[in-house]
Amino acid sequence: MRMWIDAPIELATLPREPGVYHMLDSARKVLYVGKARNLRKRISSYFQRRPESPRTVAMVQQVRDIAFSVTPSETEALVLEHNLIKQLKPRYNVLMKDSKTYPYILLSDESWPKLQMYRGNRSLPGEYFGPFPNAGAVHQTLHIMQSIFQLRDCENTVFNNRSRPCMQYQISRCSAPCCDIVSQAQYQRQVNDVRQFLKGRNSALLTGWEQEMQQASDAHRFEQAAILRDRIRALRSILAGSENSELPDDADGIVLIRYSANVLACIGVRRSGRDLGTHNIHIDQAGDANDLEILQSLFIERYQREVPPADIILSASAKNMQELKRLLVVIKPSKKTVLHCSKRGARSQWLQQIYHSGEQIIARRKQDDQQPAFAALAELFRLAVVPERIAAVDNAHLGGTQMVAAITYTGWQGVEKDYYRRYKLDGVVGSVIEGDDYGAMRVVLDRFFRAIRDDAIPCPNLMLIDGGRGQLGIALQCAHDAGLHELKLAGVAKGDARRVGEETLWPGWLESGEAGIGKPLKPGRHSPALLLIARVRDEAHRFAGTYMRKRKKQSMFTSALDGIDGIGTAKRALLLKHFGGIEGVKKAGRQQLAKTPGISTVLAERIFMALHK
Numbered sequence: 001m002r003m004w005i006d007a008p009i010e011l012a013t014l015p016r017e018p019g020v021y022h023m024l025d026s027a028r029k030v031l032y033v034g035k036a037r038n039l040r041k042r043i044s045s046y047f048q049r050r051p052e053s054p055r056t057v058a059m060v061q062q063v064r065d066i067a068f069s070v071t072p073s074e075t076e077a078l079v080l081e082h083n084l085i086k087q088l089k090p091r092y093n094v095l096m097k098d099s100k101t102y103p104y105i106l107l108s109d110e111s112w113p114k115l116q117m118y119r120g121n122r123s124l125p126g127e128y129f130g131p132f133p134n135a136g137a138v139h140q141t142l143h144i145m146q147s148i149f150q151l152r153d154c155e156n157t158v159f160n161n162r163s164r165p166c167m168q169y170q171i172s173r174c175s176a177p178c179c180d181i182v183s184q185a186q187y188q189r190q191v192n193d194v195r196q197f198l199k200g201r202n203s204a205l206l207t208g209w210e211q212e213m214q215q216a217s218d219a220h221r222f223e224q225a226a227i228l229r230d231r232i233r234a235l236r237s238i239l240a241g242s243e244n245s246e247l248p249d250d251a252d253g254i255v256l257i258r259y260s261a262n263v264l265a266c267i268g269v270r271r272s273g274r275d276l277g278t279h280n281i282h283i284d285q286a287g288d289a290n291d292l293e294i295l296q297s298l299f300i301e302r303y304q305r306e307v308p309p310a311d312i313i314l315s316a317s318a319k320n321m322q323e324l325k326r327l328l329v330v331i332k333p334s335k336k337t338v339l340h341c342s343k344r345g346a347r348s349q350w351l352q353q354i355y356h357s358g359e360q361i362i363a364r365r366k367q368d369d370q371q372p373a374f375a376a377l378a379e380l381f382r383l384a385v386v387p388e389r390i391a392a393v394d395n396a397h398l399g400g401t402q403m404v405a406a407i408t409y410t411g412w413q414g415v416e417k418d419y420y421r422r423y424k425l426d427g428v429v430g431s432v433i434e435g436d437d438y439g440a441m442r443v444v445l446d447r448f449f450r451a452i453r454d455d456a457i458p459c460p461n462l463m464l465i466d467g468g469r470g471q472l473g474i475a476l477q478c479a480h481d482a483g484l485h486e487l488k489l490a491g492v493a494k495g496d497a498r499r500v501g502e503e504t505l506w507p508g509w510l511e512s513g514e515a516g517i518g519k520p521l522k523p524g525r526h527s528p529a530l531l532l533i534a535r536v537r538d539e540a541h542r543f544a545g546t547y548m549r550k551r552k553k554q555s556m557f558t559s560a561l562d563g564i565d566g567i568g569t570a571k572r573a574l575l576l577k578h579f580g581g582i583e584g585v586k587k588a589g590r591q592q593l594a595k596t597p598g599i600s601t602v603l604a605e606r607i608f609m610a611l612h613k
Contacts, residue, residue, distance in 0.1 A: 003047045003048060004047065004048070004049060004050040005047055005050075005060060005061065006047070007043075007044075007046075007047040007066075008063055008064050008065050008066060009065065009066050011040060011043065011044045011047070012040075014039050014040035014043055014044070014068070015039050015040060015068075015070055016038050016039070016040050016041070017038070017039060017070045017071075018035075018036060018037050018038070018039070018070070018071050018072075018073055018074040018076075018077045019035070019036060019039045019068050019069055019070040019071050019077055020033065020034070020035050020036075020068065020069050020071065020077050020080050020081050020084065021033070021034050021035075021036065021039060021042070021043055021066055021067065021068040022066065022067040022068070022084075023059065023060075023063045023066060023090075023092075024063065024064060024065040024066065024067060025062045025063065025064055026062075026064045028064075028065065029455070030088045030090045031059050031062055031063065031090055031091055031092050032059055032090050032091075032092040032093055033081055033084045033085050033088060033090050033093055034081065035074065035077040035078050035080070035081040036074075036077065037074045037077075039068055039070070043066060043068070046060050046063075047060070053288045055092065055288060056092075056288060059091075059092040075326055075327055075330045076330065078296055078300070078327065079300055079304075079327075079330060079331070082296075082297055082300040082301070082304075083300075085297075086301075088455075089455070089458075094283055094286045094289045094293070094294065094297060095283070102119070102130060102131030102132065102133075102279075102306060103117050103118065103119050103130065103131065103132050103134070103135050103137075103138045104117070104118050104119070104122070104128045104129060104130035104131055104132065104138075105117065105118070105128070105129045105130060105132070105138060105141065105142065105198065106118040106124060106126050106127070106128055106129075107126050107127045107129070107191070107194060107195065107198070108124065108125070108126040109125035109126040109127070110126075110156075111184070112152065112159070112177045112178075112184070112187060113126070113151065113191050114151060114152045114153055114154065114159075115142055115145060115146070115151050115152075115153055115194065116142075116153060117135065117138045117139065117142065127195065127198075129198040129199075129271070129272070130271065130276075131269070131306055132269065132276050132277070133267070133269045133276055133277040133278055133279035134277065134279065136277075137276050137277045141276075145194060145197065146168075146173045146174065147172070147173055147234065148197075148231055148234050149190050149193055149194045149197070150172065150173060150174050150175040150190060151174070151175075151187075151190055151191065151194055152168075152174050152175075152177060152178070153168075153174070154166070154168075154178075158178075159177075159178050160178075162178035162179060163179070164179060165178070165179050165181065166178075169181070175187065175190065193205060193208075198272060199272055200249055200271075200272030200273040200274065202273070206232060206236070209228050209231060209232050210228075210232065212228055213225050213228035213229055213232065216228060246345065246346035246347075247270060247346055247347065247350060248270070248309075248310060248311040248313075249270070249271075249272060249273045249310075250270065250271055250272070250309040250310045250311065251270045251309050251310070251311040251312065251313055252267055252268065252269060252270070252302075252308070252309050252311075252312050252313070253267070253268035253270070253312075253313045253314070253347075253350050253351050253354050254266070254267055254268075254295070254298070254312065254313070254314040254354075255268075255314070255315070255351055255354045255355045255358060256291055256294060256295070257355065257358045257359065257362060258286075259362050259365075261286070262282060262283060262286055263282075263283040263286040263289075263294055264280060264281070264282055264283070264358050264361060264362055265280070265281040265283060265294065265298050266278055266279075266280050266354045266355065266357060266358035266361075267279045267280075267281070267298075267302070267354075268350060268351075268353070268354040270309075271309070278354055278357050278358075280357075280358060280361050281298070281301075283297075291316065291320065292316075292320045292323060292324075295314070295316065295320065295324060296323070296324065296327055299324060299327055299328065299331065300327070300331060303328065303331050303332060304331050307332070307335060308328065308331075308332055308335055308337045309337065310336070310337060310338065311337070311338050311339075311340060312337060312338070312339050312340070313339075313340045313342055313347050313350065313351060314339070314340075314341065314351070315341060315342070315343075315351060316341055317341075318341070321339055321341055324339060325339055365413055370410075370411075370412055370413070370414065370532065371386070371412045372528070373528045373529065373531070373532040374386050374387055374388070374390075374412060374532070376527070376528040376529040376532070377390075377462075377529040377532055377533070379529070380505075380521065380523055380527065380529040380530075381462075381488075381490065381505075381507055381521075381529075383462075383488070385461070387460075387461030387462045387488075388411060388412060388461055389409060389410070389411045389416070389458065389460045389461055389462075390409070390410050390411075390460055390461065390462045390463070390464065390532075390536050391407055391408065391409050391410075391419075391460035391462075391463045391464070392407065392408050392410075392463070392464040392466070392536045392537050392539070392540035393405060393406070393407050393441070393444060393445065393448070393463070393464070393465060393466060393475075393540060394406055394466045394537070394540035394541045394543070394544040395425075395437055395440045395441060395444070395466070395544065396541070396544040396545050396547075396548045397425075397440075397548065402548050402551050402552050403424075403425035403440055404422060404423060404424055404425060404544055404547045404548045404551065405422070405423040405425060405440060405441075405443075405444040405544060406420070406421070406422045406423070406540055406543040406544035406547060407420065407421045407422075407423075407444070407448055407540065408420050408536070408539050408540045408543050409460065410535075410536045410539065415539060419457055419458065420543060421448065421451075421457070422543065422544070422547045423443075423444050423447060424551070425440050425443060425444070437467070437471070438470060438471065438474055441465070441467070441471050441474045441475065441478075442474050442477075442478060445474070445475055445478040445479070446478055446481075446482070449478055449479060449481075449482035449484055450482065452482070452484065453482055453483065453484070459484065459487060460487070461488065462488045462489075462490060463475070463487060463488070463489050463490070464490055464491075464492050464533060464536060464537055464540075465489060465490065465491045465492065465508075466492060466537060466540065466541070467491055467492070467493060468491055468493035468504070468506060469491065469493075469506055469517055471491060472489060472490070472491035472506050472508055472517060473517065475489050475491075475508065476489060476508050476515055476516075476517070479515075480515065485515070488507075488508065488509065489508030489509075490505055490506060490507050490508055491505070491506035491508070491517075492504075492505060492506075492533060492537055493505075493506065499525075500525060500530075500531070500534045501524055501525020501526070501527075501530065502522075502525070503522075503530065503533070503534070504520050504521070504522055505520065505521040505522070505523070505530075505533070506518065506520055506521075507519070507521070561575065561576075561582070561585070561607070561610075563610075564606060564607055564610045565606065566603045566606060567603075567607070571598060571599070574596065574597065574598055574599075575593075575596060575599070575607075578596050578597075579596075585607070585611065586611050586612075588608075589608070590604050590605055590608050591604075593607055593608060
């Protein structure tokens with residue numbers, strides 16, 4: 001068969017089995033990871049006919065080699081593909097930005113149990129309730145529960161050393177078990193009430209409280225009856241309108257919303273008969289992916305590490321539902337989960353609510369869209385392609401000390417804080433002289449470009465250098481040494497008055513396209529491109545300044561003796577007391593230091609050299 005482009009390997013040698021394949025470029029970087037039921041058929045399809053998607057065409061044109069591995073089944077290939085995408089982050093794969101762990105409420109297993117939010121592996125002993133879609137939902141639930149059930153939330157170190165009740169007891173949010181104000185038997189009843197509430201057994205809980213209230217009233221214990229009355233009212237007000245008997249008690253509702261070339265996955269979370277909110281996941285580069293591919297990736301991402309609920313409600317075809325059911329069996333074979341495709345009724349209305357919530361998220365995201373400003377920037381610099389991601393570097397110091405640097409990223413939808421980096425420059429042996437801005441720039445960019453080369457961080461389309469020709473020249477040399485010849489660099493020199501709009505821009509390339517310092521540009525304060533550059537630069541300046549001030553604050557609580565081998569808390573206090581402070585220690589000679597009780601001659605020499613180097 002005639003090919004639209006030559007394949008880099010002999011396609012006839014590929015196996016006709018399920019597996020995973022890697023598309024590699026000339027530098028053997030992974031461009032794309034895919035799965036296939038038939039490896040030969042799937043890989044050959046890239047070269048037999050020209051793909052309809054321009055993105056796929058661009059990817060195939062860069063392929064120089066193909067690696068593959070065979071798996072026992074297509075479903076196992078899907079799981080392996082997902083894990084490899086998370087590990088390698090190929091440029092042309094659908095990237096799901098959901099690396100965080102979900103928060104839970106933990107009821108600890110102790111003599112006096114406590115309530116707390118918990119993330120990570122569920123290794124601490126106790127009962128876990130969740131997962132919640134976000135930390136805000138957990139904090140809101142804990143706030144309500146502490147006012148009703150009055151369980152402690154303090155750390156054990158605080159709990160074990162209290163001599164009198166804290167403020168939480170004074171405002172009726174804790175029963176003060178630390179001071180024996182409540183008996184262990186009564187506290188255990190409070191714990192059982194919490195357990196029933198978190199498991200959704202609200203009717204039994206209310207019935208029990210009503211019986212206790214009546215008994216207390218009959219026994220003329222009116223204060224206790226009033227407390228129980230207030231608890232019942234508070235719980236009924238919380239439950240009012242929050243329960244829907246037509247929906248499953250434990251369920252996830254999943255909706256996909258496409259916008260531009262991206263997809264927003266909205267997951268409504270319902271546990272123990274209560275809605276816990278919606279978790280939203282932005283999926284980039286998903287314009288060419290069909291719904292099944294996205295749902296499969298979403299299922300693996302979410303349910304590989306979390307226990308799936310008893311019911312999952314979504315809108316999908318019968319064929320896709322069968323594929324997802326098979327996938328769930330592979331991911332969690334011991335958990336029985338039912339998938340529902342709802343077209344009407346309460347379940348469909350729930351999906352519509354989730355969809356409406358997602359639309360509002362997208363509307364707010366579109367308001368923050370900076371793509372027009374990025375297009376103006378491309379026009380200003382005469383770039384062939386509109387940049388999708390801009391990085392900026394900024395150095396900061398306090399009179400030559402506390403030298404730091406920061407690098408920030410900005411995309412079409414705003415800042416990308418996952419890629420922010422900060423660097424400590426002072427104290428790095430032989431690297432930077434105090435106040436040497438050029439030396440600091442060289443050290444920072446060498447480390448940053450090394451991270452790009454090692455695929456630890458994505459390469460930006462354009463990088464802004466805070467400074468003029470000198471700093472830009474350093475940056476161009478560092479990029480050349482790192483082999484990043486395609487990276488565009490531009491210097492941003494502030495005006496004399498340091499006002500926005502008076503900056504001079506220095507392109508790091510000539511009109512011919514070759515690397516070099518181009519002609520300066522002064523677009524003026526009305527230029528949307530310059531305003532974008534100012535926002536990106538100011539964010540880098542803010543991030544660097546925050547880190548510098550944090551280090552300065554930390555240095556105020558440290559001593560010059562910290563870090564000297566052999567000097568701990570006790571010996572440091574002994575030296576400061578003996579010499580009347582750090583200045584006295586610095587003025588002392590070797591013999592004077594050695595005469596201090598507990599300080600040997602060897603340690604005195606070490607202290608003297610550390611303070612006078």
